[in-house]
Amino acid sequence: MRAVQNNGRARPQGAPDGSARRPYHSSDEFPPGVSEWPNDLSRRDFLRLSAATVALAGFGACTKQPVEKIVPYVKETPEIVPGKPLYFSSATTFNGYAQGIIVKSREGRPIKIEGNPDHPASLGATTIWAQADLLDLYDPDRAQAVMRGENISTWNDFLRDLDVVLQAQQTGAGAGIRVLTEPFRSPTLSRQLQMLLQKFPQAKTHTWSPIAPNESQHTYDFSKAKVIVALDSDFLYMHPAALRHAHDFASTRRITENQMMSRLYVAEPTPTVTGSNADHRIAVAARDIRAIAEAIAQNGRVAPALDAWVRAGTQDLLANRGASVVIAGETQPPVVHDLVAKINEQLGNFGSTIINSPAGPTNHVDSLGQLVEEMKSGGVDLLVILAGNPVYNVPADIDFEGALKKVKLSVHHTLHANETSHLCHWLIPAAHFLESWSDGCAFDGSISIVQPLIQPLYANVSVHEVVGALIERPVRSAYEIVRETWQSRNPTPHFEDDWRRALSDGVFAAETSEPSSSLAGSVEQIANRKSQIEDSVEVLFRPDPSVLDGRYANNGWLQELPRPFTKLTWENAALISPALAAREKIDNGDVIELEFRGRKIKAPIWVQAGQAENSVTLHLGYGRTEVGRIGRHAGFNAYALRTSDALWFGDGMTIRKTGEKHSFAMTQQHHEMEGRDFLRTGTLAEFLAEPKRIAKAEEEPARDETLYEPNEYEHRGYAWGMVIDLGTCIGCNACTIACQAENNIPVVGKYQVARGREMHWIRVDTYSSGKREKPRFEHQPVPCMHCEHAPCELVCPVGATVHDNEGLNLQVYNRCIGTRYCSNNCPYKVRRFNFLELNNNLSPTEKLVKNPEVTVRCRGVMEKCTYCIQRINAARANAELEDRQIRDGEIIPACAQVCPSEAIVFGNIHDPNSRVSKLKRSPLNYGMLAELNTRPRTTYLAKMRNPNEALVISEL
Secondary structure: OEEEEEOOEEEEEOOOOOOOOOOOOOOOOOOOOOOOOOOOOOHHHHHHHHHHHHHHHHHHOOOOOOOOOOOOOOOOOOOOOOOOOEEEEEEEEEOOEEEEEEEEEEOOEEEEEEEOOOOOOOOOOOOHHHHHHHHHHOOOOOOOOOEEOOEEOOHHHHHHHHHHHHHHHOOOOOOOEEEEEOOOOOHHHHHHHHHHHHHOOOOEEEEOOOOOOOOOOOOEOHHHOOEEEEEOOOOOOOOOOHHHHHHHHHHOOOOOOOOOOOEEEEEEOOOOHHHHOOOEEEEOOHHHHHHHHHHHHHOOOOOHHHHHHHHHHHHHHHHOOOOEEEEEOOOOOHHHHHHHHHHHHHHOOEOOOEOEOOOOOOOHHHHHHHHHHHHHOOOOOEEEEEOOOHHHHOOOOOOHHHHHOOOOEEEEEEOOOOOOHHHOOEEEEEOOOOOOOEEEEOOOOEEEEEOOOOOOOOOOEOHHHHHHHOOOOOOOOHHHHHHHHHHHHOOOOOHHHHHHHHHHHOOOOEOOOOEOOOOOOOHHHHHOOOOOOOOOEEEEEEOEOOOEOOOOOOOHHHHOOOOOOOOEEOOOOEEEOHHHHHHHOOOOOEEEEEEEOOEEEEEEEEEOOOOOOOEEEEEOOOOOOOOOOOOOOOOOOHHHHOEOOEOOEEEEEEEEEEEEEOOOEEOOOOOOOOOOOOOOEEEHHHHHHOOOOOOOOOOOOOOOOOOOOOOHHHOOOOOEEEEEEOOOOOOOOHHHHHHHHHOOOOOOOHHHHHOOOOOOOOEEEEEEEOOOOOOEEEEEEEOOOOOOOOHHHHHOOOOOEEEOOOOOEEEOOOOOOOOOHHHHHOOOOOOEEOOOOOOOOOOHHHHOOOOOOOOOOOOOOEEOOOOOHHHHHHHHHHHHHOOOOOOOOOOOOHHHHHOOOOOEEEEEOOOOOOHHHHHHOOOOEEOOOHHHOOOOOEEEEOEEEOOOHHHHHHHO
16 A cells, blocks of 8 residues: 655555556546546647637536426415424434434425534534435335335235234234334333233344444543543444534543643554544454453553553553543443443542443344244244344344244334345335434433424334334324323323423433442453463454445445545445555455355455454445445445354454455545645644644745735625634544535445545545554545635636635636636645536435525536535524624534534634634644645644653654
């Protein structure tokens, strides 16, 4: 793997097909696939072609706008004012845990999901999956009708079939009834299943999820933690409380008046978002995490390569008793969690940084195994599968598919038809959470009511109605069922007021829990085992950073979202370390055969810096066989190697080179800014010694050093600007997908991404420094800089890119003739060109996801970040109606609103008291490529770390 060096910092590179050659470089003016001038072009030919270009520009570059008809309301709804959005509180779930959201609706259709600032689990932020849930709502590949086998049927026909089975089960108290669910924390669904078991005492419920955590799910308060030790835990990204964790962690990483920063130690086998934000990160096999936990618990010894890291972390923990956190990841076995709980108890963290401890998780594999054995024996007459896709994602040594064929009546309630529904007798199309009533419980016990914003688009049925069909006739609506749950819990005259308040605020109540105590387990009994570092190759199974376990495989926004480190899109790869790649003589794009416990698959490899030497990471969720158009033929199926005794990792995998090659669609090489000092980092000690030295690495021109005419907006009115704090940006990519949802950015597909034609307005560049075995990662979001001296404006022949009277660099779509000169002249490489007509072939439902406040662009038009000007205009209109100035913080662009760590701040830089102005006065503030005298309105705060000096010396 090759890299372009920049002040010791590297951006991994290499041909997508794995060859040593590079397909193009930023010093080449155009990406691959773009026609270049012939070498023998004469001056006369050039002038003739230029004249023809100008003559034909008005004809060929602009696409005719489609004719649209305006139809007024026949009967207006009082709440709806045409052109004015409505906002509703609701909730989505991640691994069964609720996250509060606010949904924006226009004329009765949801168009944007934001975090609920009043919900303790989200605090106004959202995950990439919550943003992408909106696209799933309008997915034309959703299950749309009740299906009996291959034939369309009806809900009433299903109820008749179901009644026959339920009637037969009366005599045996429901001994043949089984319900399989994913992990959930819905009080209403829990109540319904209890009612089912009361009606049929011999019936059983089972739970299965391929990514359900082993973790004990303590509640952590990282805002109080001065030292954090994460053992294979991606608590900033993959944890159910990741949004809250990121917010609290970021609050301890900002350079404030007291100049205090927390310190993060991470030991992990494969790079994660959390690991990239560590002050000290060590790559270690997953099997050796237990040895590290034992060493911390007993102050014992580990392998020499780990000794310094363990000693430094242990000393920091002991020096910060009651103000520290040790957290083990969801992929680690219960014995490691027992150890970690004992460590936290010895440090006095319970009741301080660790608040409470819900009940431990159920062993889903055991539950699933029992169900499959009963199915095989013919003892299951009725199996109701609520969501999930067990035929696709159960461990390879469990024959769920074969067992399913022996069930007399199988029912699958699912949002999308998949491998499981294909084999079931009945498919019941699930209602999206934006179409149905429900409820959910967050990681801290907070309750949210899930309320619909739109009638079901198809013949969809909610999960509560499906379970209700097992209990009663007639089947009541989900609204009645959910409301009954909370009315029974709150039988007071004030229930109606409480109910309306819960719907408005998004939080119903909080279930209190006692202060946490440690889990059962003895450190002394466990610690006697000596850790052994083996040389065998270890396989790691991890949820994909975008499609998770495969449930989002048909979501184009997530498929095209570059993965945090590899920047791969549209597929997965086997991630291996540089040392293992050199040993096996393989490189990026080589297809290898992986064999694990008698099972084999083929997979292309990606050499990943920071990967543990003898660990190979396989991301789940790809290789689907029954999926919609988007997820078809994407990636390989890692579940084929996953067994019930190696759900997350296992030893003994073998690698064999096949000689085949594979081409990836990755964005790592796209939009490079070669040879520039664009990312600046430092340590807390360096900042305290000389605050201004870190950010002012380059000499910036004085304000009067310019040939431009003075701008009218420099000293009056509003001047919008942005500051991005690299010290708190965790690299989660939420800003990228939020911008896509807000600004109608199209999905282009794998082939176009491979040609460098992705359309994201804000990208997150990832850089590494240091040795490839021990890299330090940095993330840098890059939107349009809105330069006051914008190079793009000078070269546009038709004035399509201009400044407005508030200094925003805008793109006038109607004028653009598609010369792309502006893109060539942009030093930040943030402009995107519509090479194709990407919106003509959208289905009617896909068009509903478009934001009506943002123009849908046509072929031949350049586009870029606008600072969400539609939000600026809306705030300006409200301020004018109320005869006041726009308040600080009233305008929040989509990228800033979604950010869990509040790393992006936007506001009026002419207001000296605005938050953005105060940040721009920070000694850490700098403008990317400001030495070019572009005067960017978007600036950065340098990335700061707080390393342990003793450990830094030992690493030299």
